[in-house]
Amino acid sequence: MTTTLQAVEPAEPNPVDEAIAALTAAARRTRVRGGGTEHATVEPVDFGEIACHVITTVAANVGGVEELLAGRPGSWEADYVRQIVQSTAGDDPDELLRYRTEPVRLAFDAEDVFYDLGLADLYEQEAAEAGSREDAIDEELLNAVATPEERARIAEIQAAIPSWAEGGDGDRELSVSLMQEASTITEAIAARAEAAGEPLIAALTSARTVTATVEKLWEQDLAAYTEAYLAAARRYLTDRGVTCRVELATIPTGELATWDALTDQVHEYARANAPLPMTGYAPDHSDGSPADALRRAGLTYTDRARQA
Numbered sequence: 001m002t003t004t005l006q007a008v009e010p011a012e013p014n015p016v017d018e019a020i021a022a023l024t025a026a027a028r029r030t031r032v033r034g035g036g037t038e039h040a041t042v043e044p045v046d047f048g049e050i051a052c053h054v055i056t057t058v059a060a061n062v063g064g065v066e067e068l069l070a071g072r073p074g075s076w077e078a079d080y081v082r083q084i085v086q087s088t089a090g091d092d093p094d095e096l097l098r099y100r101t102e103p104v105r106l107a108f109d110a111e112d113v114f115y116d117l118g119l120a121d122l123y124e125q126e127a128a129e130a131g132s133r134e135d136a137i138d139e140e141l142l143n144a145v146a147t148p149e150e151r152a153r154i155a156e157i158q159a160a161i162p163s164w165a166e167g168g169d170g171d172r173e174l175s176v177s178l179m180q181e182a183s184t185i186t187e188a189i190a191a192r193a194e195a196a197g198e199p200l201i202a203a204l205t206s207a208r209t210v211t212a213t214v215e216k217l218w219e220q221d222l223a224a225y226t227e228a229y230l231a232a233a234r235r236y237l238t239d240r241g242v243t244c245r246v247e248l249a250t251i252p253t254g255e256l257a258t259w260d261a262l263t264d265q266v267h268e269y270a271r272a273n274a275p276l277p278m279t280g281y282a283p284d285h286s287d288g289s290p291a292d293a294l295r296r297a298g299l300t301y302t303d304r305a306r307q308a
Contacts (some may be wrong), residue, residue, distance in 0.1 A: 026050055054098075055081060056088040059163040060099040063260050066074070096241045097262070103245040106233060106267055107257030111224040113271065117283055120289030123218050126301045130214050141200045142186070145193045150185050172183045213305035224277035232270040278304070 011197045027047045034040045059068040065085040069078040089096040114120040142151060194201045226248070233246045245265070251257050259267070273282050274292065284293040294300055 006174075023051070023054070043214075052084050052088045056085050056096070057099045057101055059085045060089070060096050061102040063262060064093070066095065085100045097237075098241045098243075100242060100244045101245045104233070104237065104263060104266055105249050106263055107251045107259070107272075108226070108229060108248040108267075109250060110226045110229070113225065114222070118277075118289035119276075119278075121290040122294065123214070123301050127211070127214050127218070130207070130211040130302065132154075132209050134204070137200060137204045137207050138186075140195060141198070141204060142189060144200060145196075145198060146185075146189045151191060152184055154182055154281070210302065210305045213302045214306050217301055217304055218306075221277045225274065227276040228277070229270045232274040233266050235267040236266050 022105055025275070026045065026052070029045045031042055031045050059081075062068050065082055066073065068083060068085075069162050085096070089099055111120060129181055142154070146154070157160070157307045160176050161178055190201065190204075230246060230248060237244065237246065271283075276279050276283055278294055278299045279297070283290040287296075
């Protein structure tokens, strides 16, 4: 008879056991009074102070003493813990917040904020317009320089690619091959046009530069605003004497962000005070949306691309 041995999964760490071990180690430490003098003495640490500090810090990390005691707020144990926290940090929530050691984690997506401010719509509209201008000049150049055979072949490829692209791997390979052929034809047309001094070449180059610059500015704005938002969130905490870190978290698609009183306050402050990279100032809602303010100031993506 064969005996099958099953692997035993290691037990999950018990945070209570770990806390007991850590506090026991802390209680066994000593401290020196009068160090460097002839009266120096070694004595046990003040464990009462340590225990109060630990309990108060845990309360700050979870969002407050009532959140800490939510499991049984009316017990005698809870009453003593409440007294410890209030005696250590006082009744001011900002005082308790200074004991926090865990990072403040904020759900953040710069693109979502830009949609709320009307900036994403502004970018999408102007990116589409820039692409349309480029396509129009491209079409004009094609009609001006391409031979009838080149125009006919490009039209055939454009008509065929959508249906092939929906097929299997073989069809996709064929689609890529056809797009490469179309690219070769258009490059030959552009080379002949440039050699002939065709004025449309300069217009096409300019249009392509604007399109690429609009895209680059959008990406730069998202990155710059993320840094500005993070700096504003940190400032909210440091102004209150809080030294814990701030972390930005991306929420997976389809999931909702979880907010508490603290993260909501920090987020609202950062949203209101983080400067927009386009202006260097906080969002202007005084006369319409921040996107409207950019239009009035001549700071749209197209305006900035042309000035770049």
